[in-house]
Amino acid sequence: MTNVSIVVGPMLAVVLVALVAVGAVVVRLGELGPGRAVVIAAVRAVAQLGAVSFVITVILRSAWWTGLFVLLMFGVAAVTSALRVGVPPRQVSWIAAAIGAGVVPVLALVLGTGVTPLKPIAVVPIAGIVIGGAMTATSQATRRALDELRLRHGEYEAALALGFPRRAAALEICRPSAGQALIPALDQTRTVGLVTLPGAYVGVLLGGASPVQAGVTQVLVLIGLLAAEANAVLAAVQFVAAGMLTGNAHPSRHPSRP
Known part of the structure; x- marks a missing residue:
């Protein structure tokens, strides 16, 4: 891993949760739509990219x-x-x-x-x-x-x-x-x-x-x-x-x- 890579660890999880919370609160309080839509989208992104990252190692062969x-x-x-x-x-x-x-x-x-x-x-x-x-x-x-x-x-x-x-x-x-x-x-x-x-x-x-x-x-x-x-x-x-x-x-x- 190079020294410019994203650091994977507990702090990354904290930052991601904070960003999702900010997005959901802004959407909800700003009456831009349901705040849960931001949460659902974020959870799906994590799950889907996690699955793809696991499968991609096989696909690329x-x-x-x-x-x-x-x-x-x-x-x-x-x-x-x-x-x-x-x-x-x-x-x-x-x-x-x-x-x-x-x-x-x-x-x-x-x-x-x-x-x-x-x-x-x-x-x-x-x-x-x-x-x-x-x-x-x-x-x-x-x-x-x-x-x-x-x-x-x-x-x-x-x-x-x-x-x-x-x-x-x-x-x-x-x-x-x-x-x-x-x-x-x-x-x-x-x-x-x-x-x-x-x-x-x-x-x-x-x-x-x-x-x-x-x-x-x-x-x-x-x-x-x-x-x-x-x-x-x-x-x-x-x-x-x-x-x-x-x-x-x-x-x-x-x-x-x-």
Whole structure:
């Protein structure tokens, strides 16, 4: 263990408990939501990362197990995003398709060109970061698009009256709002090194690499994330406009359906 590693011991547990308590109290007293949500999220994070840390030692020994683990991450991401958006079960595949539209091209380019070694120790973290980013972007874009179509249904009807096809009319309403899902990725990329040092950079540094190596890794991750999220948002918006993703709205009331 290097002298820059996180010190594991009783004090770490105390600090973690204190941070969870602060978050829960602020959320509860600030009426931002139930404070237990913070506690539950923290407990799940500890349990899940503990399990992954135990299993990962086995997974990283085999390329086949690594591939299956990446597929598992992708499946969990699709289900999580679908639940967040509130789509019926039959539409989960379209959520998965939107996430895949962001993940597949980026991983194919990064891994296929040899920029990132095709080794389990490199594939798992890169895939996890890209899948996570595409999942978040898909959830945000889909929810924003569906909300806009519901709130501005009158404008959609007006566009139809002017002769717009249904899909084009829906896109005119929901596309600008859904595009805002890219703001976090854009801001993080623009301000990296000036406002924050993201996880990949810090992780590589803690692993003993040089600052230059850490910087190169972080640039690759940020730009890859931006590309993945852009593709995912575009696919999600198109699926919403085509009526493939309707959320909890009744099909007869979805703007893009007859």
